[in-house]
Amino acid sequence: MPRSVITLTTDFGPSSPYVAQMKGVILAIHSDVELVDVTHAVPHQQILAGAVALVDVYHHFPPGTIHIAVVDPGVGTNRAIALAEIDGHFFVAPDNGLLGLVARRTPPSRIVRVEACEFWNQSISHTFHGRDIMAPVAAHLARGIEFARFGPSQPVVQQLDVPDAVVTTNRAEGTVLTVDSFGNLATNLDRDMLPRSVSELTLQIDGHAEQVVPFVATYAQRPADQVVSLVSSSRRIEIAVVNGNASRQLGVVPGSQITLQW
Amino acid sequence: MPRSVITLTTDFGPSSPYVAQMKGVILAIHSDVELVDVTHAVPHQQILAGAVALVDVYHHFPPGTIHIAVVDPGVGTNRAIALAEIDGHFFVAPDNGLLGLVARRTPPSRIVRVEACEFWNQSISHTFHGRDIMAPVAAHLARGIEFARFGPSQPVVQQLDVPDAVVTTNRAEGTVLTVDSFGNLATNLDRDMLPRSVSELTLQIDGHAEQVVPFVATYAQRPADQVVSLVSSSRRIEIAVVNGNASRQLGVVPGSQITLQW
Amino acid sequence: MPRSVITLTTDFGPSSPYVAQMKGVILAIHSDVELVDVTHAVPHQQILAGAVALVDVYHHFPPGTIHIAVVDPGVGTNRAIALAEIDGHFFVAPDNGLLGLVARRTPPSRIVRVEACEFWNQSISHTFHGRDIMAPVAAHLARGIEFARFGPSQPVVQQLDVPDAVVTTNRAEGTVLTVDSFGNLATNLDRDMLPRSVSELTLQIDGHAEQVVPFVATYAQRPADQVVSLVSSSRRIEIAVVNGNASRQLGVVPGSQITLQW
Numbered sequence: 001m002p003r004s005v006i007t008l009t010t011d012f013g014p015s016s017p018y019v020a021q022m023k024g025v026i027l028a029i030h031s032d033v034e035l036v037d038v039t040h041a042v043p044h045q046q047i048l049a050g051a052v053a054l055v056d057v058y059h060h061f062p063p064g065t066i067h068i069a070v071v072d073p074g075v076g077t078n079r080a081i082a083l084a085e086i087d088g089h090f091f092v093a094p095d096n097g098l099l100g101l102v103a104r105r106t107p108p109s110r111i112v113r114v115e116a117c118e119f120w121n122q123s124i125s126h127t128f129h130g131r132d133i134m135a136p137v138a139a140h141l142a143r144g145i146e147f148a149r150f151g152p153s154q155p156v157v158q159q160l161d162v163p164d165a166v167v168t169t170n171r172a173e174g175t176v177l178t179v180d181s182f183g184n185l186a187t188n189l190d191r192d193m194l195p196r197s198v199s200e201l202t203l204q205i206d207g208h209a210e211q212v213v214p215f216v217a218t219y220a221q222r223p224a225d226q227v228v229s230l231v232s233s234s235r236r237i238e239i240a241v242v243n244g245n246a247s248r249q250l251g252v253v254p255g256s257q258i259t260l261q262w
Numbered sequence: 263m264p265r266s267v268i269t270l271t272t273d274f275g276p277s278s279p280y281v282a283q284m285k286g287v288i289l290a291i292h293s294d295v296e297l298v299d300v301t302h303a304v305p306h307q308q309i310l311a312g313a314v315a316l317v318d319v320y321h322h323f324p325p326g327t328i329h330i331a332v333v334d335p336g337v338g339t340n341r342a343i344a345l346a347e348i349d350g351h352f353f354v355a356p357d358n359g360l361l362g363l364v365a366r367r368t369p370p371s372r373i374v375r376v377e378a379c380e381f382w383n384q385s386i387s388h389t390f391h392g393r394d395i396m397a398p399v400a401a402h403l404a405r406g407i408e409f410a411r412f413g414p415s416q417p418v419v420q421q422l423d424v425p426d427a428v429v430t431t432n433r434a435e436g437t438v439l440t441v442d443s444f445g446n447l448a449t450n451l452d453r454d455m456l457p458r459s460v461s462e463l464t465l466q467i468d469g470h471a472e473q474v475v476p477f478v479a480t481y482a483q484r485p486a487d488q489v490v491s492l493v494s495s496s497r498r499i500e501i502a503v504v505n506g507n508a509s510r511q512l513g514v515v516p517g518s519q520i521t522l523q524w
Numbered sequence: 525m526p527r528s529v530i531t532l533t534t535d536f537g538p539s540s541p542y543v544a545q546m547k548g549v550i551l552a553i554h555s556d557v558e559l560v561d562v563t564h565a566v567p568h569q570q571i572l573a574g575a576v577a578l579v580d581v582y583h584h585f586p587p588g589t590i591h592i593a594v595v596d597p598g599v600g601t602n603r604a605i606a607l608a609e610i611d612g613h614f615f616v617a618p619d620n621g622l623l624g625l626v627a628r629r630t631p632p633s634r635i636v637r638v639e640a641c642e643f644w645n646q647s648i649s650h651t652f653h654g655r656d657i658m659a660p661v662a663a664h665l666a667r668g669i670e671f672a673r674f675g676p677s678q679p680v681v682q683q684l685d686v687p688d689a690v691v692t693t694n695r696a697e698g699t700v701l702t703v704d705s706f707g708n709l710a711t712n713l714d715r716d717m718l719p720r721s722v723s724e725l726t727l728q729i730d731g732h733a734e735q736v737v738p739f740v741a742t743y744a745q746r747p748a749d750q751v752v753s754l755v756s757s758s759r760r761i762e763i764a765v766v767n768g769n770a771s772r773q774l775g776v777v778p779g780s781q782i783t784l785q786w
Binding site for chain 1: 536537538539540541542543544545547548549551552555556559568569597599600601649650651652655656
Binding site: 274275276277278279280281282283285286287289290293294297306307335337338339387388389390393394 | 526527529531533538539558560561562563564565577580581582583584585586589704705706741742743745754755756757759767
């Protein structure tokens with residue numbers, strides 16, 4: 001049997017010792033795992049950004065990978081924790097929308113509400129269920145505990161309040177989901193929503209003035225400082241500034257509404 | 263035999279290539295290890311902050327884990343390097359106080375001063391003993407070299423200049439040890455120093471004006487921007503601002519004196 | 525057979541989810557690897573800084589380690605990707621100079637231009653060859669695919685536009701290669717270029733005023749705020765400010781010309 005892979009996605013900040021506490025808990029229960037950080041730089045308590053990181057990353061891992069995600073503003077309240085099997089992968093996360101985009105991409109095949117405390121740490125803090133509940137649940141799943149033993153079945157995971165993209169014959173309306181470390185804007189618009197032959201687009205963000213931007217294959221095709229649209233490595237439509245920062249230059253933040261016409 | 267776990271705690275900065283040099287040295291000596299980063303964001307040369315990261319993290323790992331810690335302003339001088347067994351774990355670190363809080367929590371069962379250079383790199387730099395001495399010592403320990411062979415026994419590790427907390431029937435005086443990436447203040451005051459029934463506290467920091475703050479179970483129980491006290495996931499008394507930054511709002515830095523009355 | 529080690533060096537930013545996508549791709553092809561981050565904080569698109577990180581780190585790893593490096597401003601253009609065996613290690617990188625310093629240190633023993641697309645991901649993005657080509661090539665190499673099968677042989681890798689250091693009997697002229705997170709300046713001048721007995725140096729940077737600085741063994745030998753020269757842990761001549769930031773204090777950036785006289 002190959003080693004299990006467990007990934008971690010959190011908003012704890014890069015190099016936070018809280019991440020290492022979770023890894024220690026996992027290794028103390030089951031040492032034969034490969035631990036991989038997805039990101040710990042999800043902006044603090046921004047569930048949507050965590051959901052985007054998860055949906056863009058998980059499917060590159062081998063089937064059977066266990067993904068732990070912790071963006072958990074409701075920790076210590078009665079929000080549930082979900083364990084879900086989706087698209088051949090396993091996910092452990094607060095049931096607050098964090099699994100929403102993964103579950104929109106592929107309907108979950110099974111979900112339990114995590115309640116069986118015999119698989120948790122002995123002492124449960126009020127502020128860190130990632131370490132005290134989610135990490136041990138993932139480790140016990142990796143060592144072979146049956147999925148159904150972690151809690152009662154539930155039909156769906158919590159969804160996010162992001163409108164679906166609206167596409168007509170010459171127009172697509174969507175949402176800016178995230179801004180990456182280069183300032184590139186990732187949207188919920190997909191390459192396949194646009195005509196195959198498109199070479200430029202009329203871009204409007206949050207109702208501001210329209211501008212015509214080229215639709216390019218790579219950053220390197222245009223001079224520095226030009227606003228361009230392109231397909232990201234995750235098939236999303238992105239807005240970027242060549243060798244620059246689109247978020248700063250255009251004043252755009254996650255949640256901004258974006259309209260493309262062609 | 264399960265794979266050894268080796269953790270790394272340094273002040274090299276997130277994603278520093280110096281960390282990878284240490285990992286390369288370890289893997290070149292003993293490849294069957296799981297390497298886990300605790301944090302590399304210990305503020306530069308702040309031994310106390312490194313000591314807090316270690317003591318809050320180590321005990322979550324399985325017994326037998328080897329923890330390397332490098333916050334080493336005296337590198338290249340004649341400060342010693344210690345290898346210690348404490349609470350079933352192993353620690354390799356400059357003997358400058360970095361192991362002080364771990365050793366206050368549980369008395370070390372054995373300590374050697376690291377002197378046996380046959381277990382070091384062949385060439386020793388003046389500026390990077392983490393790579394040239396501590397990493398190879400940890401790797402040789404992981405592959406089974408006897409503890410006592412790394413150097414002569416010594417009775418204690420260097421302690422830190424942090425006063426112990428002073429607790430009376432209605433008052434606790436302590437120290438702010440660290441500020442995390444959310445601006446939360448962690449103190450050396452422990453939950454068990456306060457009465458079980460306490461629901462609010464009178465807080466005074468560095469002799470400034472007193473304020474009454476609620477003692478809450480979770481961040482989510484109070485409105486945004488309120489100053490609260492709570493128990494951290496490491497059982498420490500913390501001061502936080504709900505959805506805000508306590509360090510900035512209160513002007514507090516590590517080392518500030520904190521008094522709680524009830 | 526010991527587990528393969530694969531390292532990753534990129535300019536994606538610390539904790540970028542793009543790194544995790546590469547790791548997922550690798551683990552999906554070959555799970556029995558140890559993945560080690562060298563750094564993901566190479567300044568965006570600065571090939572020289574990536575080349576320095578690689579050459580300073582790779583040789584600490586065990587022979588046979590596979591090093592993936594992605595600083596790739598030309599992604600999506602027709603720049604080549606190289607797979608090279610150098611000094612007993614393997615390197616997969618865009619052939620844009622990123623392997624230049626490693627290849628100056630030791631002549632490559634064999635190089636192929638990566639063209640055999642049966643070892644790539646099925647779908648190749650225009651913007652992320654690190655994930656779609658380099659990661660799977662490294663994983664297939666780790667699982668035993670023959671070196672020569674990845675593409676046609678080529679004689680050399682692309683070099684960098686960094687002049688070699690010029691050394692005379694009382695003078696060395698070189699280049700500031702990088703600035704680390706402490707503000708220390710690393711140069712392409714090596715300890716062995718200076719007389720063994722030197723104790724102070726006359727330093728000139730970019731033609732500005734000369735200053736005499738001590739040549740010290742460790743930071744701890746001098747008072748705070750003094751400019752010093754010393755030998756880095758990679759044998760490079762470094763300029764540092766004791767407990768300070770040399771880059772800010774001296775106004776120096778990578779590429780600055782540095783002259784030392786004795």
